[in-house]
Amino acid sequence: MPVALELTGALVLAAVVSGLAGHAHAQDALPPYAVVGDAIPASLTSAKGDPVRGRAIVADRLVGLCLLCHSGPFPEERFQGTIGPDLKGAGARWSEGQLRLRMVDSSRLNPDSIMPPYYRVDRLTRVAPAFVGKPVLSAEQIEDVVAYLMTLRD
Numbered sequence: 001m002p003v004a005l006e007l008t009g010a011l012v013l014a015a016v017v018s019g020l021a022g023h024a025h026a027q028d029a030l031p032p033y034a035v036v037g038d039a040i041p042a043s044l045t046s047a048k049g050d051p052v053r054g055r056a057i058v059a060d061r062l063v064g065l066c067l068l069c070h071s072g073p074f075p076e077e078r079f080q081g082t083i084g085p086d087l088k089g090a091g092a093r094w095s096e097g098q099l100r101l102r103m104v105d106s107s108r109l110n111p112d113s114i115m116p117p118y119y120r121v122d123r124l125t126r127v128a129p130a131f132v133g134k135p136v137l138s139a140e141q142i143e144d145v146v147a148y149l150m151t152l153r154d
Contacts, residue, residue, distance in 0.1 A: 030119065030120075030121060030135060030139070031044065031139065033104070035101060035108060036097070038098055038101065038109055039095060039097030039098045039100065039101050040097050040100040040101045040104060041096075041097040041100075042097075043100075043143055044100070044104075044119070044139035044142055044143055045139045045140055045143050047143065048143065048147055049140070049142075049143030049144035049145070049146055049147030049148070050144050050147060051144070051147040051148040051150070051151050052148075053141075053144040053148075054143075054144035054145040054146070054147050054148025054149070055148045057137070057141055057144055057145050057148075058072070058074075058087070058145055058148060058149075059074050059076075059077055063137075063141075064137065064141075064145060065116075065136075066087070066145075067079075067080050067081055068081050069081040069082075069083040069084040069114075069115070070083075070084040070085065070086065070087050071086050071087065071088075072086060072087030072088050072090075072152070073087070073088050073152065083114070084115060087149065087152055088152060088154065089152055089153065089154055090149040090150075090152045091149055091150040091151055091152045091153050092152075092153045092154070094149075096146055096150055099146045099149050099150065100142065100143075100146050102115070103118050103119065103137070103142050103145060103146060104117065104118065104119040104120060104142065105117040105118075105119065105120040116136060117136075118135060118136045118137045118142060119135045119136070119137060119139065119142050120135070121133050121134065121135055
């Protein structure tokens, strides 16, 4: 691999990680949640999320990073991913609890999942010291994304 390409890749990765650093919320311990079957039925915050904020998180490539792997109803966003399922119709395909578990830790459903755990901080490898113990998204942000995804019915 040419050095310039390796350097470009390293810079992109550094930008993604630095973006996560600005948006992750450090917590001594994440509040507990209960997984029931293939879902986390209860809100992580005891409150409903805001779908407008959720859409902004999903579409922001430095916060949610969703569009790196997923596509969806975001006509203003170019270069959407195709690795993960299309987010269009997510609220019709999955329940709120199922979406919440997929955001929190999709490896609970599929140990080979390449989707990162957005709200798990244990059993992770190769985590920079500055990010140890910090989820990618806060509980509130997870609830906002889930609220937005539930609006996607078509």
